[in-house]
Amino acid sequence: MADVYLMDTHKMLWHLDKVNDWQKGKPISPIHIDVGLSKGCNIRCEYCYGAIQGNLYKSGSQRYFPRDALLNYMKSAGECGVRSMALIGEAEPMLNPNVYDAIVEGKKAGVDIALGTNGTIFDKGEKGINALKNLVWLRVNLSAACDEAYKKIHGSPLFNQVIENIKFFVETRQKHSLDITLGIQMVLTPNNVTEAVALAKLGRDLGVDYFVIKQCSDTQDNKLGFYNQLEKYKTFNSVLKEAESVTTQNYNVIVKWGHIENEGKRNYDTCYAPPFLLYSSGDGKLYPCGMFFDIHEEEYRMGDLTKQTFKEIIESQRYRDVIEKVKKLDVHTFCYSNCRSDKINDFIWKIKHPPHHVNFV
Numbered sequence: 001m002a003d004v005y006l007m008d009t010h011k012m013l014w015h016l017d018k019v020n021d022w023q024k025g026k027p028i029s030p031i032h033i034d035v036g037l038s039k040g041c042n043i044r045c046e047y048c049y050g051a052i053q054g055n056l057y058k059s060g061s062q063r064y065f066p067r068d069a070l071l072n073y074m075k076s077a078g079e080c081g082v083r084s085m086a087l088i089g090e091a092e093p094m095l096n097p098n099v100y101d102a103i104v105e106g107k108k109a110g111v112d113i114a115l116g117t118n119g120t121i122f123d124k125g126e127k128g129i130n131a132l133k134n135l136v137w138l139r140v141n142l143s144a145a146c147d148e149a150y151k152k153i154h155g156s157p158l159f160n161q162v163i164e165n166i167k168f169f170v171e172t173r174q175k176h177s178l179d180i181t182l183g184i185q186m187v188l189t190p191n192n193v194t195e196a197v198a199l200a201k202l203g204r205d206l207g208v209d210y211f212v213i214k215q216c217s218d219t220q221d222n223k224l225g226f227y228n229q230l231e232k233y234k235t236f237n238s239v240l241k242e243a244e245s246v247t248t249q250n251y252n253v254i255v256k257w258g259h260i261e262n263e264g265k266r267n268y269d270t271c272y273a274p275p276f277l278l279y280s281s282g283d284g285k286l287y288p289c290g291m292f293f294d295i296h297e298e299e300y301r302m303g304d305l306t307k308q309t310f311k312e313i314i315e316s317q318r319y320r321d322v323i324e325k326v327k328k329l330d331v332h333t334f335c336y337s338n339c340r341s342d343k344i345n346d347f348i349w350k351i352k353h354p355p356h357h358v359n360f361v
Helices: 012-023 067-080 099-108 126-133 147-154 159-176 193-206 227-244 257-261 310-314 317-327 342-352
Strands: 032-035 084-087 112-117 137-141 181-187 210-214 252-255 277-280 285-287
Touching (some): 012 342, 147 159, 159 193, 181 193, 193 210, 210 227, 310 317
Parallel strands (some): 112 137, 210 252
Antiparallel strands (some): 277 285
């Protein structure tokens, strides 16, 4: 079964109208935004990149995107032509009590809305069911297949709670005939690779649509302790292929081979992605990359969504200046490995640097 979601690449070919306008120098709204809703989390995953972005775990759980500003953001994004928003961010979105209303407001504004969560918290009443009715997809981040491993990898005793919530998502979809894609995501590290096959089987048995194994992102100075181990990933092939073999007609095990095998290296020299993909933090600020939630924050902050509308920010000179500033970064030495914008940058770089004899297709 093929990766029908194209998780290991990009979907820019379906947005060539914006690519063409951008090439002509016309202002465009981003295709997609990764939206943070909180600055805290109730578990402590060993590979958490959010810890570098300013995620303060439980101590940050009271810092979240305020309600009125958040709902205005969703509405303004839709009015500006943003096509999708994923509520994933640098921390746990479900710690924001306004998440359910934000999902509904975003859908009402004409934006495709998705949710990425650790799966430990979810309202199983009317609010939660209504949210599921308005989501395009929901993904649970789960990198351990049993309680003991979960405590070690995720730093939490809530494994059984996660499983019960996944069952609720599947049962609710079936009961209400919802058009929502459900998945589980594993962040692969040398410490949890032994969980891959068991997780593939767990996802199949739970009845979700897919299980994806993705790379672990880390700073080039090895803040999480994984950047210096990226060469080990090539030794995981047999385990990952065994996990892939669990795929069935209705269930897809996806390994993001491109990022898992590239050792964090890039095929381009410039970051062109911000006009197409933006990031907003859990306290409501807008950036060209999640890296800047905590590093060089003032220098690369595009605006504050608690004080400005999204439209005001993307039409501002500050927004344009930050985009130009990002282009000057050395992506090979400054940026973290395997970033969310990587595949988009690879695509745009090729457009900006065409081969000889392009008419010979």
